[in-house]
Amino acid sequence: MVNTGTIIYEPGSSANNKTGSWRVFKPILDKEKCVMCENCYIFCPEGCIQEKNGKFEIDYDYCKGCLICERECPVKAIKAEREEK
Amino acid sequence: MCEIKVITGTSAAAEAAKLADVDVIAAYPITPQTTCVEKLAEFVSNGELDAEYIKVESEHSAMSACIGSSAAGARTFTATSSQGLALMHEVLFSAAGMRVPIVMMNANRALSSPINIWNDQQDSLAERDSGWIQIYAEDNQEVLDSVIQAFKIAENENVLLPVMVNLDGFILTHTVEPVTLPKQENVLEFIGTYEPKHAYLDPKKPITQGALGDPNYYMETKYAIEMAMKNAEKVIVDVHDEFKEKFKRGYGNGLIECYNLEKAETVIVAMGSICGTIKDVIDAKKKEGKEIGLLKIRCFRPLPIEMIKDALKNAKNIAVLDKSISLGMNKGIVYVDVVSSLKNKKTVNYIVGLGGRDITFEDILEIYTDVETSEDGKTIWLGLKE
Numbered sequence: 460m461v462n463t464g465t466i467i468y469e470p471g472s473s474a475n476n477k478t479g480s481w482r483v484f485k486p487i488l489d490k491e492k493c494v495m496c497e498n499c500y501i502f503c504p505e506g507c508i509q510e511k512n513g514k515f516e517i518d519y520d521y522c523k524g525c526l527i528c529e530r531e532c533p534v535k536a537i538k539a540e541r542e543e544k
Numbered sequence: 545m546c547e548i549k550v551i552t553g554t555s556a557a558a559e560a561a562k563l564a565d566v567d568v569i570a571a572y573p574i575t576p577q578t579t580c581v582e583k584l585a586e587f588v589s590n591g592e593l594d595a596e597y598i599k600v601e602s603e604h605s606a607m608s609a610c611i612g613s614s615a616a617g618a619r620t621f622t623a624t625s626s627q628g629l630a631l632m633h634e635v636l637f638s639a640a641g642m643r644v645p646i647v648m649m650n651a652n653r654a655l656s657s658p659i660n661i662w663n664d665q666q667d668s669l670a671e672r673d674s675g676w677i678q679i680y681a682e683d684n685q686e687v688l689d690s691v692i693q694a695f696k697i698a699e700n701e702n703v704l705l706p707v708m709v710n711l712d713g714f715i716l717t718h719t720v721e722p723v724t725l726p727k728q729e730n731v732l733e734f735i736g737t738y739e740p741k742h743a744y745l746d747p748k749k750p751i752t753q754g755a756l757g758d759p760n761y762y763m764e765t766k767y768a769i770e771m772a773m774k775n776a777e778k779v780i781v782d783v784h785d786e787f788k789e790k791f792k793r794g795y796g797n798g799l800i801e802c803y804n805l806e807k808a809e810t811v812i813v814a815m816g817s818i819c820g821t822i823k824d825v826i827d828a829k830k831k832e833g834k835e836i837g838l839l840k841i842r843c844f845r846p847l848p849i850e851m852i853k854d855a856l857k858n859a860k861n862i863a864v865l866d867k868s869i870s871l872g873m874n875k876g877i878v879y880v881d882v883v884s885s886l887k888n889k890k891t892v893n894y895i896v897g898l899g900g901r902d903i904t905f906e907d908i909l910e911i912y913t914d915v916e917t918s919e920d921g922k923t924i925w926l927g928l929k930e
């Protein structure tokens with residue numbers, strides 16, 4: 460599973476390393492409430508909030524649950540839920 | 545064909561690094577290791593050794609530079625002692641985790657406080673769990689031979705772990721003894737060239753080393769070190785056998801050395817230079833018709849516990865000598881490790897020579913007598929003043 464010395468031989472392979480498993484809280488985005496201000500998009504440290512078909516979406520494969528997005532949203536369109544595993 | 549020089553233990557280590565044709569040395573001087581890195585600086589400056597000598601401002605930097613150089617694929621050597629080794633503590637774990645085959649000489653010395661520059665083995669034993677292979681030498685010849693072997697062990701593809709060769713501060717570091725220096729061509733033929741397959745710098749093939757290992761990976765990396773330690777047990781024996789065959793010198797089986805163990809019911813377990821004195825006591829007692837024995841541990845990590853158990857199977861009174869103390873448990877570190885696997889054996893722990901206190905021939909005699917009558921599991925601080 461791990462190379463000797465934890466060496467990573469393949470550039471760009473971090474895309475395969477899904478970091479969403481760290482999450483304790485899961486941000487849920489209410490697309491109806493969202494005013495597309497881009498705050499969450501700008502502040503998300505993982506870059507996992509992306510615009511798709513004119514709406515913002517959270518990529519849970521990489522969301523670590525820091526909830527910065529929830530704090531920054533001016534219209535409270537993002538709510539935190541405990542992650543169910 | 546060989547050359548015999550009368551040199552100190554630190555010089556023997558430096559000569560061995562030179563014979564191994566190291567590419568990089570990064571070191572900071574600390575008593576009683578200083579003369580080793582001075583000697584190496586001399587070799588580099590007078591052109592006897594073609595290596596990069598990195599002068600650093602601390603041991604933390606020394607080990608960091610060594611990790612960088614070894615990760616780039618260079619054969620790397622450093623030396624330290626006591627507080628210096630303690631200052632490396634953080635990066636020792638990185639070296640083991642990154643699986644870089646650095647070889648380091650450590651001059652065993654007490655840890656502060658009080659400030660004390662003399663010998664005991666607290667420094668390296670406190671780094672027991674860092675993932676470094678640990679070898680302890682009895683005399684200066686063994687220092688030289690162990691450093692040469694260390695490169696071959698560390699660079700073995702089934703091991704790839706850093707190796708620490710320990711010698712007792714002052715007792716070996718500053719004592720001159722005749723040491724046989726093999727020819728460099730024979731040493732290099734023995735070790736081979738280091739051609740790292742797992743880690744080296746190549747701008748055309750960029751790799752990431754020292755990456756974050758989140759909870760998904762961390763346990764596996766530690767387990768991999770444990771498996772490498774297991775492999776190392778066999779590699780150490782093989783390397784030692786090959787060395788013995790080629791250079792006609794050996795130290796037990798490379799992991800442990802048994803001295804008069806077959807007939808002895810009373811046995812001392814010890815590491816390092818004290819084994820010389822113990823052998824003298826055994827020889828003297830043999831002349832009087834008394835059979836006592838020594839189990840010398842040459843390799844403390846990996847600890848060849850099955851071999852130790854087997855070697856001690858006939859022993860009735862086992863004295864474990866410790867030049868270290870696990871404070872709050874009142875036991876030496878070697879004792880705790882060895883005894884944890886021995887069942888139904890009488891063992892007594894002797895804490896000796898802390899901070900450089902002399903351990904004499906008479907002290908060893910006293911231990912052999914004392915252990916026969918002492919109760920099981922006792923700890924005795926030998927010669928403690930009231």
Ligand code: SF4
Pocket residue numbers: 486502503504505506507508517521522523524525526527528529
């Ligand atoms: S919780 Fe943190 S990581 Fe997840 S989407 Fe919000 S800002 Fe990004």
Ligand code: SF4
Pocket residue numbers: 488492493494495496497498499500515531532533534535536537
């Ligand atoms: S911060 Fe809130 S309102 Fe702004 S884009 Fe994100 S979810 Fe929509």
